[in-house]
Amino acid sequence: DAKTTQPTSMDCAEGRAANLPCNHSTISGNEYVYWYRQIHSQGPQYIIHGLKNNETNEMASLIITEDRKSSTLILPHATLRDTAVYYCIVRVAANFGNEKLTFGTGTRLTIIP
Amino acid sequence: SQTIHQWPATLVQPVGSPLSLECTVEGTSNPNLYWYRQAAGRGLQLLFYSVGIGQISSEVPQNLSASRPQDRQFILSSKKLLLSDSGFYLCASSRRNSPLHFGNGTRLTVT
Numbered sequence: 001d002a003k004t005t006q007p008t009s010m011d012c013a014e015g016r017a018a019n020l021p022c023n024h025s026t027i028s029g030n031e032y033v034y035w036y037r038q039i040h041s042q043g044p045q046y047i048i049h050g051l052k053n054n055e056t057n058e059m060a061s062l063i064i065t066e067d068r069k070s071s072t073l074i075l076p077h078a079t080l081r082d083t084a085v086y087y088c089i090v091r092v093a094a095n096f097g098n099e100k101l102t103f104g105t106g107t108r109l110t111i112i113p
Numbered sequence: 114s115q116t117i118h119q120w121p122a123t124l125v126q127p128v129g130s131p132l133s134l135e136c137t138v139e140g141t142s143n144p145n146l147y148w149y150r151q152a153a154g155r156g157l158q159l160l161f162y163s164v165g166i167g168q169i170s171s172e173v174p175q176n177l178s179a180s181r182p183q184d185r186q187f188i189l190s191s192k193k194l195l196l197s198d199s200g201f202y203l204c205a206s207s208r209r210n211s212p213l214h215f216g217n218g219t220r221l222t223v224t
Contacts, residue, residue, distance in 0.1 A: 036213075041218075043203050043215030043216050087156075103156040105155060
């Protein structure tokens with residue numbers, strides 16, 4: 001699986017949009033970009049994933065560059081409950097039976113009141 | 114949707130004692146199951162994964178073992194705990210082409 005690079009930490013004011021970048025310059029054509037977050041002392045929570053097109057769900061939006069070498073997770077109106085460590089991961093979605101997500105150290109996002 | 118149950122939430126065990134952590138999954142059948150460990154301030158390390166009953170793959174050599182006696186049950190064990198076994202243990206489940214879902218973990222402290 002391709003490796004990802006994320007900033008170690010970021011701050012964002014409450015109510016503003018939080019934009020979390022991720023570089024995955026060695027991503028393969030069949031690898032998806034996944035985002036998870038982990039609130040302290042809980043298991044990681046799935047947020048969103050995408051292949052080529054931008055994606056949006058009730059939690060966030062995912063913007064993937066045209067060359068797919070980087071992406072940005074957007075939390076449109078950050079709240080204090082969004083304070084967490086955010087992980088960007090790439091994986092082959094159909095890699096059945098050998099599906100191993102490699103989690104790095106992620107970005108620690110702190111929402112400031 | 115899948116629900117992953119892990120217990121206990123916290124555990125303090127002396128060095129040399131045995132360990133058994135249980136994970137059960139609801140809301141799906143024939144899932145892939147995983148055990149991850151997270152050391153303080155670090156990323157997640159995959160320990161074991163299983164694609165079916167009795168089928169276990171180990172990712173790293175260690176003091177731990179895993180078993181899958183039933184389709185939706187995954188157990189992490191040790192005969193004798195080491196101090197280095199302390200950490201946050203997470204069970205996860207997935208189906209083909211679907212996101213990985215995690216339980217809320219067990220925080221193990223070996224003293």
